[in-house]
Amino acid sequence: MKFSQKSIFLIxxxxxxxxxxxxxxxxxxxxxxxxxxxxxxxxxxxxxxxxxxxxxxxxxxxxxxxxxxxxxxxxxxxxxxxxxxxxKExxxxxxxxxxxxxxxxxxxxxxxxxxxxxxxIEPFNEKGEDKYYLCRGTVGxxxxxxxxxxxxxxxxxxxxxxxxxxxxxxxxxxTEKPPKLPIVTVEFYINSDVMKSCVxxxxxxxxxxxxxSVKDRTLYRTYILSDHKKHIYKEFCLxxxxxxxDETSCWKHFEDE
Numbered sequence: 124m125k126f127s128q129k130s131i132f133l134i135x136x137x138x139x140x141x142x143x144x145x146x147x148x149x150x151x152x153x154x155x156x157x158x159x160x161x162x163x164x165x166x167x168x169x170x171x172x173x174x175x176x177x178x179x180x181x182x183x184x185x186x187x188x189x190x191x192x193x194x195x196x197x198x199x200x201x202x203x204x205x206x207x208x209x210x211k212e213x214x215x216x217x218x219x220x221x222x223x224x225x226x227x228x229x230x231x232x233x234x235x236x237x238x239x240x241x242x243x244i245e246p247f248n249e250k251g252e253d254k255y256y257l258c259r260g261t262v263g264x265x266x267x268x269x270x271x272x273x274x275x276x277x278x279x280x281x282x283x284x285x286x287x288x289x290x291x292x293x294x295x296x297x298t299e300k301p302p303k304l305p306i307v308t309v310e311f312y313i314n315s316d317v318m319k320s321c322v323x324x325x326x327x328x329x330x331x332x333x334x335x336s337v338k339d340r341t342l343y344r345t346y347i348l349s350d351h352k353k354h355i356y357k358e359f360c361l362x363x364x365x366x367x368x369d370e371t372s373c374w375k376h377f378e379d380e
Contacts, residue, residue: 231263233342240295240304247292248322255322258291262309267291270333270344273365274311277346278331281357286311286331290318294332307335328352336373343373 235243242261246254258267271288278285290312295305310332312318321327334345342363349356360373369376 231265233263233266234293234307235261235263236307240307242293242295252297254295256293256295258288258293258309261293262291267309269365270309271311273344273361274331274333274346274348277348277357277359281348281355283348283350283353283355284313284329286313290315292318292322309333309335334372338373338377343368345372345374347372 237243242256244256244260246256248255262270267288271286271291275285288311292310294308294310296308297303297305310321310330312321312331313329317327317329321330328351330347330349332347334347336343336345344361344363346359346361347357348359358370358372358375359367360369360371360376361367
């Protein structure tokens with residue numbers, strides 16, 4: 124078959140059209156696929172951002188929980204400290220309760236004497252019939268402190284020097300009155316030199332002593348304070364509560380009643 128030039132031209136133009144027509148459809152599909160991929164990538168990014176945001180929130184939650192736990196621990200520590208303090212105070216209270224208060228009878232005897240008013244130790248000095256014993260071992264420690272305190276309180280009234288409870292002696296003076304029990308006397312001294320002078324020597328410039336007497340089953344004390352240089356000689360009668368009953372001896376006080 125023979126084709127004319129026009130028919131050949133038409134065939135070629137149709138072929139060119141067939142080749143060129145599919146190209147735009149592929150380009151659109153590629154663009155659509157690119158958009159889909161971009162959307163997918165955007166969605167994945169958003170999801171990742173959401174996940175990161177969720178992780179941050181979880182971190183915040185964990186941080187908050189840690190702070191709460193630290194606060195709780197701090198509170199528990201404080202409570203523990205309060206319990207310890209409370210425990211110490213409780214122990215102190217128990218100790219105070221356990222320690223008995225000193226009364227007239229005291230936590231130990233007033234004197235360490237037998238039924239005949241004789242000490243359980245040997246005298247360290249004798250003057251005639253009078254016997255001298257050290258306060259340690261014959262006078263209860265708490266009672267010696269009480270006697271010293273009362274003696275110094277009276278000395279303040281007279282403007283006299285204080286005595287020390289460490290340098291003192293018990294003197295027993297015998298008596299013929301029934302039941303022939305010796306008179307108990309406790310002598311106090313300003314210092315050891317004065318004690319030696321009064322007990323071992325002949326001169327006692329500042330005699331300070333307490334004479335004990337019993338009336339109606341109650342112990343009374345006569346305090347005698349003197350100073351030869353200042354010409355002071357004073358007597359006081361005190362009851363078992365350290366109250367001054369009279370400015371004279373107890374036996375004189377009861378005779379005048």
